[in-house]
Amino acid sequence: MTIEQLYEGFDIQDYYIGKVTQVYRSCSIAQVDNMSMMVDRSKFTQSFLPNTINYFVIVDSAAGLFLGEVFENKASRKNIFEIQNFGEEAEKSTDYHEFSIDTIALMAPDSKRFQLAGFKTLGITDKVYLAPDEIYKIFIRSLEFSEEEEEPLPAFATYLDRSHADVILKPSTLFNRHLMCIGATNSGKSTTALAILDKVVSTKRKALIIDPTGEYRNAFSPDEITKLTLGVDTTISPGKITMEQWEKLFETESSSQGAVLSEAITSLRYMKKIGDDSYYSKIGVNIDEVQENLATVSNTDTDFNIELLPEQIQAESVCEPDRDNDYNFRYCYDVLKANSNMSLVQKIQYQMTNTRFLKFFSNDPDMYNLLDVIDDFVRLPEASLYIDTSTLGATEGIGGMVIDLVSNYVMGKEEICPFVFFIDEVHRYAKSRYSDKEFHGGLTLLAREGRKKGVFLYLTTQNPKDVSQVLFGQVGTLLIHRLMLNDEINAVASHLDDYSIKHVRKLNQGEVILSSVNLLHNMFIHVNKSDRTQYNDTPHL
DSSP states (O other): OOOHHHHHHSSSSEEEEEEEEEEEESHHHHHHGGGGGTTTTTGGGGSTTTTSSSSSSEEEEETEEEEEOOOOOOEEEEEEOSSSOOOOHHHOOOOOOOEEEEEEEEOTTOOOOOOOOOOOOOOTTTTEEEEEEHHHHHHHSSSSSOSSOOOOOOOOOEETTTEEEEEEHHHHHHHHHHHEEEEETTTTTHHHHHHHHHHHHHHHOOOEEEEOOOOTTTSSSSTTSSEETEEEEEBOOGSOOHHHHHHHHHHHHHHHHHHHHHHHHHHHHHHHHHHHHHHOOTTSHHHHHHHHHHHHTTOOOOOGGGGGHHHHHHTTOOOOOOTTTTTTOOEEEHHHHHHHHHHHHHHHHHTTTSSHHHHHOOOOOOOOHHHHHHHHHHTTTTEEEEEEEGGOOSSSSHHHHHHHHHHHHHHOOOOOOOOEEESSSGGGGGGGSSOOOOOOOOHHIIIIHHHHHHHEEEEEEGGGGGHHHHHHTTOOOEEOOOOOOOOOOOGGGSSSSSHHHHHGGOOOEEEEEETTTTTTOEEEEOOOOOOSOOOOOOOOO
C-alpha cells in the first residue's frame, strides 16, 4: 500500500510533520517542518496531540510504511518562551524542533496490514505524517497475529486516548495461550472478568465457571448457562475423590497426617464393604486380623461414610505393643498419635458443621452428580456451566479440591468440545496454609496439556507471585490492572516494555494493559462495564 492509498479521503499535507534526520538501532529522530501544526489548536483532539508524546505517526520509507510512536518531543531553543509565532521569521530561523520515534510495525508495499518490522529501519529524509484514527484502526486490525477465519468477540473495551476505537479481538487471541487477569483490590479486575465472560457466553461459546464466592450467581440466566450449587442441588460420591484431593480438602499439615487420613479412609471403605455403618475400632483387636481385613479392600471398594471420618481418625491412634512372654499382638491406644491427630480431627469436624458439606459428599439420587454433569458439558456444543461452591464454605481447601477434581476429570476425557475454564481469585488455591503442598496439580496439567484438547484457562489473581511459577509460565496473555508493590510488578515485567512498567502504578480503575504473545504490540485499554448483575460492590462506612 502506498502513502496516497493509506491517506485516501484526506488531504495528506494537513498531516505532514517533517523528515527523519537521525536513525539509531533503538529509535529514530525527526525534525518538524510543518511548524504550524504545533500551534494550530483546531487540530488538537483526544487522538492528535502533536506537541506531546505517545501519539502515532506514519513514516513513508523505501521499505514500506512504518508505524511509529513518538516518545520524546523537544525544541532546540534554550528559552521556550521564544516559541511564540511560527511565521516567516520562524521559517528563516536556524532553530529547529525535533521528536523521537519508536518504530512499532511496518506495512509492506504489497500488503494492507501492519507486521513486525524485524531488522528493517527508517531512512534519512523519510517523510513523517500524523496517523489519524482510520489508520490507527488498521493497526488495531493488524495487532492479532492469527489470520485464521474466526468470528471475533464483540467489543469489550476501548483504547485509552482513542475513545472511538473499540477493542475487538478473536477468541483465540485472548485464550489460546491461556489468559490471566491481574490487579490489586478494587482495580477493576472482577469487572474485566465479567465483561469478557459476557461476550463469551452471549456469543454461544462454551464456558465453565467455578465461583467460590457466589459473586456471579445471578450474572447469567438459566437459558444461557446451566447452574449448579454444590451441596444444594449437586452431589458427588466420596469414592470419586482421590487421596491427594482429600488432602487438599482437609489441608493436612504434614505427610504423617496425610498417611493417617489415608488409613482412616481405607478402614471406612472396609466397613462399607462389609455393610457395617460404624467406624472400625482397632484398640484391643489382633494386628494380623486388622491387616488381613484391610487387604481385602480392592480398587472397586471406593465408597465410604464420610460422617464417620473424625471418629475413624481417632480410632487410628493405636500402636503395636511391646512384645512380652504372652505374645501380645493386639493394638493398644497411643496418646502421642492421638494428640498429633487432634488438629486434623478438629479441621474435619469444623468442615462438617456445614450441613451442605455432608450433603455434597453423598449419593443422593434426587440430586445432580457433579461428574455426570461435567461429562455432559464437555460433549455438548454451545453449552456453558456455572458451579457455585460458596455454600460449602469459604476455605481454600474446598475450592482447591473441586478445581483439582474437575481439572483431572476433564483431562481424562478423550474428546471434548473446546471451552473456556474460568477460575476467580486463583491465588486462593495457590497452596495450603499449613504446608508447602501446591493446590495447582490439576491446573498445571491443564495449562500444559489442556490447549491440545481445547481447554483454555481464564484466571484472575491479586498477586502473580502467589501463583505457581510453573502455572504462571504457561500463561501467554495478561490483563494487567494497577499494581503497587515492586515484587508484583517485577513478576510481570517480562511481559511489559519500559513505558508500560512505569505506568502500572498509574492505571485508574478499569484501565488495563493487555499484553499477549498473540499481539503485535501491548495495548492500553479501558474495559466497558457489563450490565450483568455482579455482587462485588464495596460497602460504604
